[in-house]
Amino acid sequence: MEDYLKQREQLITEDRAQRVDSARMQSLTHIEQKAESIVRAIRAAEAVSVWGVNGTTIFDYLPDDKSPNVFPGMAFLTARNIAVHTQLFQILSRMPKGALLHAHLDATVKARVLLKLALEQPAMHVRAANRITPNNLRATLPEFKALPQDQWTSLASLTEDSYVPNEYVPLHKARQNFDQSLGGPEAFDDWVVSALEINPSEAYGTHNTTAKIWAKFTSTFMVSGNLCHFLPLWRKYVREFLLSSVDDGISYVEPRINFWYKYMTGADGQENVTHRECLVAFDEVLNEVKAELKRQGREDEFVGAKIIYTTLRMDQGDNVEWYLEDCLALKKEFPHLIAGFDLVGHEDSLKPLTDYIEPLTKFKARQKELGLDIPLLLHAGETLGDGSAADMNLYDAILLGTKRIGHGYSLVKHPKLMEICKEKTIALEVCPISNEVLRLTTSMPMHPLPIMINHGLPVALSSDDPSAWGSTGLTYDFYQVLVSTEVSGLITMGELARDSIKYSCLEDAEKERALALYEKQWLKFTEWVVHEYSAASADGTRKMPN
Amino acid sequence: MEDYLKQREQLITEDRAQRVDSARMQSLTHIEQKAESIVRAIRAAEAVSVWGVNGTTIFDYLPDDKSPNVFPGMAFLTARNIAVHTQLFQILSRMPKGALLHAHLDATVKARVLLKLALEQPAMHVRAANRITPNNLRATLPEFKALPQDQWTSLASLTEDSYVPNEYVPLHKARQNFDQSLGGPEAFDDWVVSALEINPSEAYGTHNTTAKIWAKFTSTFMVSGNLCHFLPLWRKYVREFLLSSVDDGISYVEPRINFWYKYMTGADGQENVTHRECLVAFDEVLNEVKAELKRQGREDEFVGAKIIYTTLRMDQGDNVEWYLEDCLALKKEFPHLIAGFDLVGHEDSLKPLTDYIEPLTKFKARQKELGLDIPLLLHAGETLGDGSAADMNLYDAILLGTKRIGHGYSLVKHPKLMEICKEKTIALEVCPISNEVLRLTTSMPMHPLPIMINHGLPVALSSDDPSAWGSTGLTYDFYQVLVSTEVSGLITMGELARDSIKYSCLEDAEKERALALYEKQWLKFTEWVVHEYSAASADGTRKMPN
Structure with a gap:
């Protein structure tokens, strides 16, 4: 058995010899060793507490399982808001x-920052291919354009009855007067953001192929x-x-x-x-x-x-x-x-x-x-x-x-x-x-x-x-x-x-x-990690994997 | 350019030298060459006609895209019934x-074959942890057991009011008398089959992690x-x-x-x-x-x-x-x-x-x-x-x-x-x-x-x-x-x-x-492929990839 374990250790070392960290792992400072252990312990703890690892065993079959399909490294657009609250993310x-x-x-x-920058620019206008209504909001894209001053318009809104398709409205006005039935200025922001970001229902639902998601992405x-x-x-x-x-x-x-x-x-x-x-x-x-x-x-x-x-x-x-x-x-x-x-x-x-x-x-x-x-x-x-x-x-x-x-x-x-x-x-x-x-x-x-x-x-x-x-x-x-x-x-x-x-x-x-x-x-x-998290992870520390 | 292409050819050859087919690809018989071309042509044609490759370009973004997320090699449980109708599958x-x-x-x-074999066995009985109703059908698993003849029962159904949980019912009776409100004998078959198979809504929906799908699988x-x-x-x-x-x-x-x-x-x-x-x-x-x-x-x-x-x-x-x-x-x-x-x-x-x-x-x-x-x-x-x-x-x-x-x-x-x-x-x-x-x-x-x-x-x-x-x-x-x-x-x-x-x-x-x-x-x-599909793919034949 001892022989076997020695052979095993050597095989693992050979197998991992080409890794970017293989040299450094041999010569860690005391601080680095500690920081490494802390992070591994936090990761292991959060795998269970945040990502539910070991939450299901193979004998736990429930036909109508309502628990979320979460795990470490899962689809980012769904995981993002969970991840940011973890210690590992903070580190x-x-x-x-x-x-x-x-x-x-x-x-x-x-x-949202880009939109804020755009709202600071009086030249920036926005138009849409149709008057925005609750029914077509999701299916209509905003089109922006910075206009020369002599073409700035005095239109007030993309949502009012009188809006003529493809007419440019000053951006801040379009936002300010976005109809309350649609949700007002905040809904305008969401509309713009959803045209600039890929959302989970697109990536993981309607556009769940490389070809389709690239269409959205473009x-x-x-x-x-x-x-x-x-x-x-x-x-x-x-x-x-x-x-x-x-x-x-x-x-x-x-x-x-x-x-x-x-x-x-x-x-x-x-x-x-x-x-x-x-x-x-x-x-x-x-x-x-x-x-x-x-x-x-x-x-x-x-x-x-x-x-x-x-x-x-x-x-x-x-x-x-x-x-x-x-x-x-x-x-x-x-x-x-x-x-x-x-x-x-x-x-x-x-x-x-x-x-x-x-x-x-x-x-x-x-x-x-x-x-x-x-x-x-x-x-x-x-x-x-x-x-x-x-x-x-x-x-x-x-x-x-x-x-x-x-x-x-x-x-x-x-x-x-x-x-x-x-x-x-x-x-x-x-x-x-x-x-x-x-x-x-x-x-x-x-x-x-x-x-x-x-x-x-x-x-x-x-x-x-x-x-x-x-x-x-x-x-x-x-x-x-x-x-x-x-x-x-x-x-x-x-x-x-x-x-x-x-x-x-x-x-x-x-x-x-x-x-x-x-x-x-x-x-x-690394000093900060050790200083900040030593106490917290003291009980969570576990043997480093091979 | 000629030099470049020669270098390129050589690099590709070296890169692919370890492949299982590398030797054989050098010495194909005439029949094999033909069969290979036919299959590649059919695959390319069906990639478009069956799997919609090239059906979306990067400029085709539709926010509410309703077209199915299909592509060659997609999730099997969804693809299976499409695949069986293709020429490539037939081949x-x-x-x-x-x-x-x-x-x-x-x-x-x-x-379904296993169930058929089971129905031929008079010793085979089935029970459930509760009387089967429309509400609990999906969440209840059938439990089978071949009983010694002196324990064979004369119970008639898993669905009637009088059913006592965990009492064994002869399999053919349980099927025959499966309540019509549930769909009768065919619904019984579906119920058994769904306990023996993984269905797409489990694999790709409720149980979409390795841990959860293994629970169902087990x-x-x-x-x-x-x-x-x-x-x-x-x-x-x-x-x-x-x-x-x-x-x-x-x-x-x-x-x-x-x-x-x-x-x-x-x-x-x-x-x-x-x-x-x-x-x-x-x-x-x-x-x-x-x-x-x-x-x-x-x-x-x-x-x-x-x-x-x-x-x-x-x-x-x-x-x-x-x-x-x-x-x-x-x-x-x-x-x-x-x-x-x-x-x-x-x-x-x-x-x-x-x-x-x-x-x-x-x-x-x-x-x-x-x-x-x-x-x-x-x-x-x-x-x-x-x-x-x-x-x-x-x-x-x-x-x-x-x-x-x-x-x-x-x-x-x-x-x-x-x-x-x-x-x-x-x-x-x-x-x-x-x-x-x-x-x-x-x-x-x-x-x-x-x-x-x-x-x-x-x-x-x-x-x-x-x-x-x-x-x-x-x-x-x-x-x-x-x-x-x-x-x-x-x-x-x-x-x-x-x-x-x-x-x-x-x-x-x-x-x-x-x-x-x-x-x-x-x-x-290969002779059959060439004989059967030569004409069909004549117009679809295209240059073999490098």
Whole structure:
């Protein structure tokens, strides 16, 4: 028996040797050991007290079971309001998260906050395809537009009898006069929010397939785009994104910005703001935020931000080459701001990467000519397909030399590509909640992340489009991951956070600084965990799993 | 570009080199090539016409989408009645399936057939914990029992006012007099069937977690056990299992028989039939079936059957050693019938394999003493856990020298164990539909099978407990697998079928014969596909995926 247990221990060690935490687990500080135990004990206790684990045994069959179908790592849109009240969530919200490497800017600020920002803009108007009534409220989408001052209207409401379909109403008026029979201004807010977020009845009911939920998801961008892409609002949006990220413990961000729209709307209501002007604005906001944090003595919490230039995987009048040249020009002028290039959108239905081999190859040649370096950071394998075009995108992303892979959800089906990703340290930007809401998985325990981690694939946890799932920051993603495993613990989460910095597009010196700052934050955080939760978990502490 | 495509081709080839079909795909006969193309064309056409692929684009958002959430490989209990009407299903139902290596005998015969067999037995009675009324029908389970003749009752109904709770009513009477207000005899049948099967509203609604659905699942065994474990009925049950398997194209079966109950009920209604007598009966039925098939000129369709001796992973008065000794004694007397040993039940809640290391080690020593060879065929990793006890069972199954792994669902999380399984050819008995109904995955595209296949893990597709999901045989499992991939095709399915024979517990000579017979069946089958479907798919044929 002793022999057997020794053999067993060794087999487990070999099996887990490639994990991101395998080295560190051998050399934990006393504080780290304590923090790890505390978090494991809290997780185990909350698995029972919050998520009902062991609440049903196999002999408890009741034909009309009315107890909720809850479990750790369950469907996020249903779990969210339970999760936020847990100790584990409170702890993770304080954890330093490192870098956010995969997030689409237009879906990073909470819907209600975006609406608040929009209400501050007198130019912002809203219209609907019909007068809003209780019967059509759910089926009608708001359409926003910032108008030039000479087109501002004096209409008062989307709900009164006299409303002419598709006429713009000033946003604050439309809200203020939203009919009381519909619920008044608060119902207006809910209506807008429901157009910007995916709700559980859609994801888990009416739109419960990847294709259908993507239709809803795309519609949220159509609604939000017309709010965000108004420069005065956009500046505040970027600011809000940066500050809320820092508040969530994120020290560096690489948002993907969609430059498909060639112009943004300016303060004068004209669609004439160039991509260059957007970058100038972004840089200004970024510097303001840095200055502000410095004034607050928080400069160590934020290293900065760089932009991933993206356009859509679709045909347009101009082909992708216009965007590639645009990206080159921007990189030349703002070398510190442009992190890389990506093609985005629903892989299952839009154009495959094979359609872009020539322009992207040329793009690399042009960089050489111009002495620039713009890594590709391509979405690939965000799909359930096995050999489908979206799954095959992984071959092309890797052959095209992508620096990281956006999602790479289906990568675990590809042994050779896994080998290459490990050898070349091509990190996967894994977005757990996004994958679940967009129906690639129905819960975290079914997500391939543990496969990736155990096989030693480089991973950076990311949020993708948090506003669409009613969240912001990275705490939620870390939470869903941490509750769905008994192998990984707090130390693992810390290693994933460090890796997100390591796999970022920061320059070497910046990266070194970011990693050094991370260690300071980590020490402070683990000390806080031990100080705050030692007593509480003293009785809950249990043997660590093997 | 040409260079790129050459590189791409090579990368794909390397990535897929470990697949079960990689060698064969290089040397297809003309007939196989044609059959493969036909099946791929039909699959592609039915993906659209049956499963609505491409029916929604990302721009088709409708807030109140009423279209069904269908897609290829979707939840089986909902898909079943759609699938059976497809051409692909018709084709697969004719495909030779090789061996069935993972099926629990008590859940292999359709519920309605079992009920029919039970109605033929005058000794069979049924009772309920209360008089059945419309209000409690759904919440009450039928309890069956074969009674000794002196205890047969003359009660007439479970539904009449005078029914005293827990009094036994002769089965045929209970059915015949089931109150018309409840729906009469047909409603009785539905009531029994719903206690023997998992229905979609349970799996996908009220019991939509692994823990809860296992509670329902276990209850089906409690209901069926009292029907099956009556020797006169059991003989007919075994016969039905064997014949329906052969009809489904299965040429060899290794059912797991649960010997947890030490005695079966005999024709006299006494619980005194020993395990030895069960095996004698099994052998007799097996020989009858063989003789019958021979009379029909079908002897080449069936190689035979061996039993996997199983008991439950639970404590009982006697410990597991009683069963191990019992298994040894049976193997000694029926060496041709006992294929191996397994411990079964819900891994997430029952005892882990670590509790059985000593007895199982001793079991091996005892085999040596007695000159016997009883391979372990252990369930392990039938779980969503990541480092949970059920997931850790994989380490023990392998260290204990298991010949195959029952399920191994979580094996893909274990790089070292994957290596060992490939090296030692430890096959995974993968049960796609079972995994989905029991909520390890919510659809086939989310199932890890493509990961297993692409990594070259040895796999045998199995049905587990088909009667619980209203199916029999292996056609359904092959169907769900085949519609959920664009890499695998008919040839892959054939290779999986051949492998099931290869990984069986047949003796070498038997195995050789079975494989030779398979090739005859395969040739006939592929010729039939080409003959039957060439014209139909002529216009649907499309380029094979890479």
